[in-house]
Amino acid sequence: MTNLTAVLSMINDFSKKYGYPFPVKKEELYSWAEDLSLPKKGETILYTGGLYQLIPYIEPLVDFLDKRSSLLKLGKVGVMASSFAKMILKPKEDLKKVSEGVLKNIAKLLLNVNKKIAFLYKKELYNGALLYDFGLDNTFAEHIQKVYRILKESGAKEVITVDPHSTNILRSIAPRYIEKYDIEVKSYIEVLNEKLENGVLKPKRLVSERIVIHDPCLYARFEGIIEQPRKLLEKAGYHVLEPPNSRKLTYCCGGLLESIVPELAREIALTRISELKELSKNVVTLCPICFINLRRVAPPDVKIDDISVYLAKAYL
Amino acid sequence: MVIRRVSLKFEDVLKNIMKITKNEDFKKGIKISVNNFEMKIREVFEKYPEINQLAEEIRETKKSVINNMDVYLDRAVTSMKKLGAHVYIAETAEDAREIINNIVGRNKLIVMSKSMIAEEIGLREYLEKIGNEVWETDLGQFLVQLEEGKPMHPIIPAIHISRKRAALLLEEKLGIKVPDSEKIENIVKKVREFLRDKIKNADVGISGANSIAADTGAIFLVENEGNIRLVTGMPPKHIVVTGIEKIVPSMIDAFKTVIVQAANIAIYPPTYIDILVGPSSTADIEQHRVYGAQGPMELHVILIDNGRKNALKHEFLKEQLRCVKCGRCLIECPVWRISANIWGGPVYGGPMGINWTAITLGEEEASELAHLCLSCGRCYEVCPMKIPLHEMIRHLKNVYNKKHNIIK
Numbered sequence: 220m221t222n223l224t225a226v227l228s229m230i231n232d233f234s235k236k237y238g239y240p241f242p243v244k245k246e247e248l249y250s251w252a253e254d255l256s257l258p259k260k261g262e263t264i265l266y267t268g269g270l271y272q273l274i275p276y277i278e279p280l281v282d283f284l285d286k287r288s289s290l291l292k293l294g295k296v297g298v299m300a301s302s303f304a305k306m307i308l309k310p311k312e313d314l315k316k317v318s319e320g321v322l323k324n325i326a327k328l329l330l331n332v333n334k335k336i337a338f339l340y341k342k343e344l345y346n347g348a349l350l351y352d353f354g355l356d357n358t359f360a361e362h363i364q365k366v367y368r369i370l371k372e373s374g375a376k377e378v379i380t381v382d383p384h385s386t387n388i389l390r391s392i393a394p395r396y397i398e399k400y401d402i403e404v405k406s407y408i409e410v411l412n413e414k415l416e417n418g419v420l421k422p423k424r425l426v427s428e429r430i431v432i433h434d435p436c437l438y439a440r441f442e443g444i445i446e447q448p449r450k451l452l453e454k455a456g457y458h459v460l461e462p463p464n465s466r467k468l469t470y471c472c473g474g475l476l477e478s479i480v481p482e483l484a485r486e487i488a489l490t491r492i493s494e495l496k497e498l499s500k501n502v503v504t505l506c507p508i509c510f511i512n513l514r515r516v517a518p519p520d521v522k523i524d525d526i527s528v529y530l531a532k533a534y535l
Numbered sequence: 536m537v538i539r540r541v542s543l544k545f546e547d548v549l550k551n552i553m554k555i556t557k558n559e560d561f562k563k564g565i566k567i568s569v570n571n572f573e574m575k576i577r578e579v580f581e582k583y584p585e586i587n588q589l590a591e592e593i594r595e596t597k598k599s600v601i602n603n604m605d606v607y608l609d610r611a612v613t614s615m616k617k618l619g620a621h622v623y624i625a626e627t628a629e630d631a632r633e634i635i636n637n638i639v640g641r642n643k644l645i646v647m648s649k650s651m652i653a654e655e656i657g658l659r660e661y662l663e664k665i666g667n668e669v670w671e672t673d674l675g676q677f678l679v680q681l682e683e684g685k686p687m688h689p690i691i692p693a694i695h696i697s698r699k700r701a702a703l704l705l706e707e708k709l710g711i712k713v714p715d716s717e718k719i720e721n722i723v724k725k726v727r728e729f730l731r732d733k734i735k736n737a738d739v740g741i742s743g744a745n746s747i748a749a750d751t752g753a754i755f756l757v758e759n760e761g762n763i764r765l766v767t768g769m770p771p772k773h774i775v776v777t778g779i780e781k782i783v784p785s786m787i788d789a790f791k792t793v794i795v796q797a798a799n800i801a802i803y804p805p806t807y808i809d810i811l812v813g814p815s816s817t818a819d820i821e822q823h824r825v826y827g828a829q830g831p832m833e834l835h836v837i838l839i840d841n842g843r844k845n846a847l848k849h850e851f852l853k854e855q856l857r858c859v860k861c862g863r864c865l866i867e868c869p870v871w872r873i874s875a876n877i878w879g880g881p882v883y884g885g886p887m888g889i890n891w892t893a894i895t896l897g898e899e900e901a902s903e904l905a906h907l908c909l910s911c912g913r914c915y916e917v918c919p920m921k922i923p924l925h926e927m928i929r930h931l932k933n934v935y936n937k938k939h940n941i942i943k
Binding site for chain 2: 223224227228231351352353354355356357358436437440441463467468469470471473474475476479480482483486487490491
């Protein structure tokens with residue numbers, strides 16, 4: 220059973236000390252972009268917020284929390300945070316490949332529409348979503364100032380995000396914490412859709428698969444990103460099916476509860492997957508958290524894939 | 536599985552939630568209700584889209600009441616007194632119970648219509664403890680009373696009780712055998728017979744209020760079962776217990792409020808909307824007014840504060856005072872669909888439960904369970920009063936983090 224205080228302390232203390240909420244090796248978070256040789260400064264920065272890269276660490280994290288429950292129960296999180304080197308989690312290799320593939324797809328899709336993007340590589344920081352959602356406000360405030368400063372120092376006027384949490388944090392939350400916030404934030408889905416509408420982006424091949432879309436809560440309810448992914452998929456020939464709870468009434472995958480109460484998050488994910496699989500065995504997600512939560516409970520014949528995989532098939 | 540008391544401790548609640556995930560009856564009950572609700576709510580809003588407009592109007596009205604509560608409270612009290620009602624303002628739950636004790640006394644037969652604020656002040660248990668016979672008359676709440684449990688939803692309290700369990704409760708607790716109990720109609724008939732007798736002989740009827748019009752003192756109640764009409768109409772004394780946040784400026788506002796509430800829990804059109812203005816009276820003989828013609832001769836209205844006035848001054852919590860307690864945020868919440876009212880607090884469940892717990896018991900009390908919220912915002916999306924429930928809960932998470940020195 221979760222020790223709430225201890226897990227929250229861990230997320231807080233690790234974020235403060237290392238910029239990421241869990242003990243992960245930083246080099247592994249940007250290795251996906253090494254062979255793309257993107258510039259490290261520029262007016263338009265591709266910001267990943269570290270979320271896709273954390274996917275392969277979720278299971279090792281749960282295991283880590285379990286094994287160290289005695290330390291957690293004693294509240295010795297400080298001890299854990301200070302012996303960071305010994306605690307670094309090992310990512311799951313198959314998921315590392317998936318997450319790297321998604322990020323590569325996104326970068327290539329943007330380069331394909333002649334978008335000049337820079338990437339911060341080792342300077343990139345976590346988006347702070349867990350800090351915000353868990354009400355760790357002081358740490359979030361400090362953290363997001365740091366993220367903003369690094370983006371500005373790198374010349375950012377426009378930031379392209381790859382997931383709903385980074386989009387929401389940078390576009391809707393950060394301006395509440397930072398005075399004179401002047402970075403324009405767009406999700407890559409919005410950028411690609413704009414290019415589709417003005418004719419720059421065209422599918423290279425049509426894929427006539429039937430797929431069911433799972434809207435992420437933040438895109439659908441808070442960032443107005445509902446039609447754009449559907450248009451991108453439908454233009455590419457996909458037949459997009461709508462589950463009973465979709466668009467603004469989309470149903471959570473279990474979300475952030477995964478990191479504090481995986482057993483409950485699993486129940487919620489099961490409810491959602493049972494709605495989705497009724498319509499198609501091919502489920503499209505647009506968020507790394509949805510991807511991992513739904514994937515964990517999906518029956519073997521149900522395939523969960525990130526939207527970038529579907530877009531890459533048609534547009535690259 | 537009977538939930539008698541809901542803990543405010545994260546670990547206890549999580550343990551109970553995981554227990555009910557293995558209880559097929561409980562799960563089935565919630566699933567059936569949720570499925571019916573999803574189907575009906577779509578129909579209601581497709582057919583009567585004007586409800587959205589009404590909700591928007593009430594939202595603004597309630598904002599202005601919250602900013603001028605003292606004015607509207609005074610106005611409501613004056614209006615109700617003018618019509619012959621006895622009006623009391625109770626600062627705490629204890630004060631409210633004491634006032635009711637003085638009105639009711641002992642050895643009385645009391646019938647109640649379902650009221651969340653009665654739950655909030657522990658009224659039924661209190662009245663029983665001091666020596667009265669008390670019966671809930673809403674079928675769901677009656678079943679919850681029989682199982683000595685806790686309502687699992689403010690409008691659908693017995694969401695977790697199957698037909699089989701309902702018939703068993705009647706037999707075990709009251710010795711009432713239901714013939715062919717597979718037929719829900721037979722269960723309803725037996726309960727009707729039992730409760731009719733109680734209502735007919737009751738000394739006191741106790742109801743809540745869905746809204747109160749400050750201009751006239753009119754009390755609005757909305758229902759399907761018809762029990763409220765009987766509870767508020769038959770016994771010689773009628774007591775209304777209600778929170779001060781139920782006050783709206785006018786009769787029209789009060790009417791709109793009950794419409795919005797009923798529609799948002801997919802009970803639309805509701806079978807009955809009851810409007811009570813003072814005790815029953817007649818002046819048919821020589822224009823001499825006599826109270827208690829066919830309805831109650833006394834009407835007592837207890838307006839309960841219990842943390843609400845403090846919430847008026849709170850940056851976040853004051854938003855919750857717009858709540859019409861339709862319970863839609865619960866039924867749309869992915870966590871609640873697993874937990875029912877096991878999560879939220881001892882009285883109110885789900886997202887609104889967390890915030891009402893903070894209002895009535897204190898922010899720190901509610902803060903631990905706040906951490907079971909997904910922050911998915913579905914509650915905010917569907918709330919007819921557009922209460923930023925998820926943001927308020929996030930604030931409570933922050934309260935917990937400070938209390939436990941997680942953040943300095």
